[in-house]
Amino acid sequence: MSEAPPAGPGSAEPGAGSVEPRAGTSHRRAVAILFGIALTALVADLVTKHLALSALEDREPVRLLGGAVYLSLIRNSGAAWGLGSDYTWMFTPIILGVVGWILWMTLRLRSLPWAISLGLVLGGALGNFADRIFRAPGWFVGHVVDMISVFAPYGRVFPVFNLADSALVCGVLLALLLELTGRQRDGSRIGKDETTDEAARVDAGQRGRA
Numbered sequence: 001m002s003e004a005p006p007a008g009p010g011s012a013e014p015g016a017g018s019v020e021p022r023a024g025t026s027h028r029r030a031v032a033i034l035f036g037i038a039l040t041a042l043v044a045d046l047v048t049k050h051l052a053l054s055a056l057e058d059r060e061p062v063r064l065l066g067g068a069v070y071l072s073l074i075r076n077s078g079a080a081w082g083l084g085s086d087y088t089w090m091f092t093p094i095i096l097g098v099v100g101w102i103l104w105m106t107l108r109l110r111s112l113p114w115a116i117s118l119g120l121v122l123g124g125a126l127g128n129f130a131d132r133i134f135r136a137p138g139w140f141v142g143h144v145v146d147m148i149s150v151f152a153p154y155g156r157v158f159p160v161f162n163l164a165d166s167a168l169v170c171g172v173l174l175a176l177l178l179e180l181t182g183r184q185r186d187g188s189r190i191g192k193d194e195t196t197d198e199a200a201r202v203d204a205g206q207r208g209r210a
Helices: 027-055 085-108 112-134 163-180 190-209
Strands: 062-064 069-076 144-150
Touching: 027 069, 027 085, 027 112, 027 144, 027 163, 085 112, 112 144, 112 163, 144 163
Parallel strands: none
Antiparallel strands: 062 069, 069 144
16 A cells, blocks of 8 residues: 655645635625726716706705705816816826726725725716816816705805715725724734734744743
8 A cells, every 4th residue: 555645845734834815805806896886986976967967057056954955056176165276187187196096006905895995985086087077168177066065055064065075085084994993905904913923923932832
């Protein structure tokens, strides 16, 4: 009877120095979720802007929820409260930079919360970018369509915004929360991983002394 060959350095025996893959969302699934959320946010933004242009043109603000929300059509050449309205062209390279940053972030993406955050930011950025490209007064200097005002018509309290702005803000706030809690886009967590590594080193040292 022939003897089984000894296990070599590349053998995959359980417990013999094998490395288990990191648990969590796969890279492909995380990227798919990111682009799915971005597409959903983009389509929702485009549809609501179309409805706003159709229903709110040349009319007084529509009062909702007892005055907590108003619907009033605004064409914004700048940022919040019209800031930067004389430099509309600057928003195009800024948005392209945001999109490039998100695409770079997807290279190591394995985290579901990060996929949601980046998807919201990407969808919001593309929604307003579409306005900059295709709307009047011209290519890459178009005015963004805003229609939601909180507590007062025409943005007297808060700036008038749209769904793209909402997606951007929610995505950025979620990203800040993930950073503060140590969650990385590859699915790891800084505090948890450091504690686990330290415990493993202590355990290995105790076994060596035994």
